[in-house]
Amino acid sequence: MMNKADSDLIRRQNRHLVLEALRFAGRAPRVELGRLTGLSLATITSITAQLLNEGLLLEDNTVAPITTRRGRPSVDLSLNPSATHVIVLKISIGKFEMVLADYAGTRVAHQIKTVATYDMKIHDVGKKAASLILAFLSEHNKSPADVRIIGIAAQGAAETGVGHLMWSPAFKEVNIPLTEPISRLTGIYCRLSNDANMIAEGLMAREHYLYKGTAAVIFMGYGVGMGLVIDGKTYHGSTGAAAEFGHMNHIPHGAMCRCGMSGCIEAYASDYGILRTAQGLPVNTPPPLDAVEPEVMMALETSARQGDGAALGAYVKAGEAIGFGLARMIALLSPDRIIISGPGIRAFDLAEPAIAASIDEGVVTALRQNVKLEKLPMDHDMIITGTIDKLLHDLDREVFARAEPAA
Ligand SMILES: [Zn+2]
Known part of the structure; x- marks a missing residue:
């Protein structure tokens, strides 16, 4: 019984x-x-x-x-789409982006706000985010009661347990409290994650029925990030900031990174790193505070495709940084899939030969032969899609699966 x-x-x-x-x-x-x-x-x-x-x-x-x-x-x-709603707040350099999605996962409203993030005072970040969210809701005739959860996807190292952004290229300040002030000021429960992790979460939520393995999702664009899935679950580490692939060292004492260190993978393979190499600037040239405009990167890609040696060389350097980093990761974790995503995927063809050659050079055949390298096209914003999927998936499991007690 x-x-x-x-x-x-x-x-x-x-x-x-x-x-x-x-x-x-x-x-x-x-x-x-x-x-x-x-x-x-x-x-x-x-x-x-x-x-x-x-x-x-x-x-x-x-x-x-x-x-x-x-x-x-x-x-x-x-x-039922109107059962509840979720909000995604994506924080990146100079930008707060908000999306309201219904319970069926359809995006019903979207807004991008330019915010001078870098110079914000530590306690103004949560306040600013909360006031933007409340204004966004009221513009769309919704109240906080219509929303069950806010998911923040932030660029940088996110301490998910306490809801602090430990470090982010978007801010001068460190250890910025986010979930507590946003929850308190909006009255909506709030969670924080790293942006690249959300791409991985989205993929796993989508492929849940098919996929239980170990995979790394690499984000290439304004920065270089990773979402790491081990045995079907996103790996967060002790603080929630695990898998900072972009800030693994590629060349000791090498190019200056946005994190303040030297020689990180990101310093060679992010937009600013690729641009700095292509422009022939010294490696100790500080990264710009703002994200490189997409048009600038597209022009660089065109130059490389037209045979410009400096531009092509920069993509080879980027590919080497990614490839040797992946070789170390393969030796350590033996993933079965590596998925490359992010806006930087536009130039994947330019970096791919160097990525493949560096993986071949960086790890013995026996360890890498079963790894599949895949490209995930960025036809829409995978970070936001992934965060919506993850929030709804969590609500189903943690809230709505709870049965009413039997009479
Ligand atoms: Zn770094």
Whole structure:
């Protein structure tokens, strides 16, 4: 005989399976949900009735019901978009970007605010973010009560447990408190993560049914970041700031990095690093405080493709920094997938031969032969998409899977 704690746990797991299956499939009739989750039709019927009653699901009556062989009409179920909303706040150099998404994951509003981040005082950052979020909500006729969670995706090292941004190229200040002031001032629960981790989280949420392995997602662009997935879970380390691939040393005493150190991978492979090399500037030239404009990078890519030696050479140097870094990471972790993403992917063809050659040179064949190097096209903002996926996935698991106690 099952005790109450066990039956509550099973109901919670089953509710989670149903929500997750609908998040994955978009819409499905009950029979299909049974197939996707492995649960019996009776269990599916009982759980979906409960979820419909709680307003988490919608029953689609706009399409004519299909009649199954047993004569029972089959109606599609889907997640109810208006069940709740989430907000993503993406913090990068000089920019606060906000997206409001509904429970089904559709983006309903988007805003980019130019903010002079670098010179902000430590306690003004959370205040500024909270006031922008409240104004953003009211502009779209929403109140904090309509939003269940805010997810901050920040450039830099994020201490996820305490919600502090330990260090970021966007700010002069360090250890900036974010989640506490934003939660307090908006009344909405808030979480903080590193931006590259969110790309990895998004991919894992999306490929959840397919993927349980070890993977590294490399972000190339204004900086160089990594999201690390070990055995199907994002790895955060003791402080939440693990996998700072961009700030692993590539050349001792080498080029000046935005983090204040010398010789980091990022100092060669980020936009500013590539540009500095191409311009023939000394390696101790301090990185610019602002992000390099995309147009500047696109012009550099064009020059390289037209055969400009200095531009091409800069992409080779970038490729070497990434490739030797990946070789060390492969020797250490034996991932099965390495996914390269970020706006820097535009120039991937220019850096790829050097990346491949450096991996070959940096680690023995036996260790690297099963690693797959993939390119993830940046047709939309993967950091924001990943954060939305992660927030909704967390809400399903931590909040909505909790069953109401049985009567
Ligand atoms: Zn660095």
